[in-house]
Amino acid sequence: MERTEHPLLSPSLGHQKHLVSFRYGAEDARPKVYLQASLHAEELPGMLVAHHLRPQLEAAEREGRLRGQVVLVPAANPIGLTQRLNHRAMGRFEFGTAQNFNRHYPNLADALFDELRDRLGPDPQANVALVRAAATRWLRDWRPATELDSLRRQLFLLAHDADVVLDLHCDWEAALHLYAEEACWAPLAPLAWLLGCRAVLLARDSGGEPFDETLSGLWWRLAERLRAQGIHHPLPQACASATVELRGEADVSHDNARIDAKALMDYLLHLRVIDGPAPTIPRPSCEATPLAGSETLHSPVAGVVAFCVRPGDALAVGEVVAEVIDPTAPGASRVHRITAGVAGVLYAAIGERYVVAGGEIGKIAGATPFRTGHLLGA
Ligand SMILES: [Zn+2]
Missing domain, CATH: 2.40.50.100 (RNA polymerase II/Efflux pump adaptor protein, barrel-sandwich hybrid domain)
Structure with a gap:
């Protein structure tokens, strides 16, 4: 396990926040799963789930059962966590800009298309490696001018090359549900049924460049632009990304967090990120709807x-x-x-x-x- 503190851009004299990530498994191990909680800073169920996941991931690593790697960011929004007004948490929009913390992520398909168009070839896995390397370079070269963009850049640096990205949120009062893009729904369906989702909402670019869709969108948007120009090199959907809504804001309890952490660990077994008996995937708990x-x-x-x-x-x-x-x-x-x-x-x-x-x-x-x-x- 490696714990890293990533400094954010200092927004003002005497202020310095940092983001904390945990990596379990080797840096180049695959599959890579990225998990973050509380990007909307007052949405706390995922933070408690991260607390319950940590010892289980440490045990898997200690016992040599970790085949892939898991990157965990238990508190994805140190900026929003400090924002309070009239004794209430205000972690959805940044006070300085009124921007939603889960919007305005960089459209990497647009940013990288010209560079990649003539470099892709007939080998799908080589193409995936090429796209990931180009995205890494682009993000490393990005020089954000604000603390908020420096947070976006750091989260993307940790997540952009993952095979599976899970962004743990919650709603005001809610049943457990999940948002994903149509292009990556198939590999996420077992997760939805392990979690017992009561709704699954599928879209194809719902707008606003939220965290999860911008990561999965890189692949299908690039593939679509290539096809539109008559280029037919194979480019798989190399990232499955979802926003998981862990019920409502008040549903922060050890009982719920233990149940959700178990479902996530079972999903990691299903993905073969962790070695062990494959879990039985339950029957669908709802219909996936647009x-x-x-x-x-x-x-x-x-x-x-x-x-x-x-x-x-x-x-x-x-x-x-x-x-x-x-x-x-x-x-x-x-x-x-x-x-x-x-x-x-x-x-x-x-x-x-x-x-x-x-x-x-x-x-x-x-x-x-x-x-x-x-x-x-x-
Ligand atoms: Zn949210």
């Missing part, structure tokens, strides 16, 4: 929110999700019912119980795509 089919419910009126269903419940069209109540309105107009516009699992809901007009109530994983443009929320 992110473009996910309905975000909004309330047209302000009021106190009383939920009628729970995250994880499967809803029919028209089913009442919540009542929004304005106790100051006259007569029966004081109750407004929010109903499901699509059939599917309510996978996330707001954590507060007062909503302003136009505010979000929750999200339902519908099976039929109907949305276009940017598919992720703020």
Whole structure:
């Protein structure tokens, strides 16, 4: 095991933060799995899962069972962890720029295409090595001007050449669910079933350049651009990347973390990163649905929110999700019912119980795509 402290760019006199990573296994060992937690700094279930994973990964290494390597970043956002306002954690957007910590990662396919176009050949594995080496060089040459970009660069330096990348988040109140790109869903499906996901949301470039999609997108975007120019050298989808939503912000418990760490260790056995008996992959715990089919419910009126269903419940069209109540309105107009516009699992809901007009109530994983443009929320 190697513990490394990576200094971030100092943003101001007397300030210096650093990111801590752990590497288990040899630096060049394959497969490589990269795991990070709490990129949105107030989303803490993954941090506790990392705490439970560390001794298990150390034991696997000590017992000589580590064939590949695992890079673990238990607290991926030291900037966001310091941000508090009125006694509350504020770790989703950087205070200085209002930028989401999980957006604006570099589009490496665009950055590297011209350099790579004429250097790829008929050997798929040689092409993968070439692309990874070019990405490493590009990231090493990147000179960020801000602390936030220096964090993005350091996370990408640790993750960009991994075969599998898992970014551990959570929602406000939620059932366990997972986001991934269509191009890399197949190798991630066993993970979804080991975790017992209640929803899987698949997209193809949902917009905004989030961490996970920018890493998996490097491969399919490059392959697509090559094909568009009539170049048919083989380029596999060499990175499978997912955002795993470990339930809700308050679901931080040793019981949950132990269960999730066990699922992740079983997935590492399944990937043969760790030697041992292959786990039995459970039957699918949900249907994989398009992110473009996910309905975000909004309330047209302000009021106190009383939920009628729970995250994880499967809803029919028209089913009442919540009542929004304005106790100051006259007569029966004081109750407004929010109903499901699509059939599917309510996978996330707001954590507060007062909503302003136009505010979000929750999200339902519908099976039929109907949305276009940017598919992720703020
Ligand atoms: Zn998040």
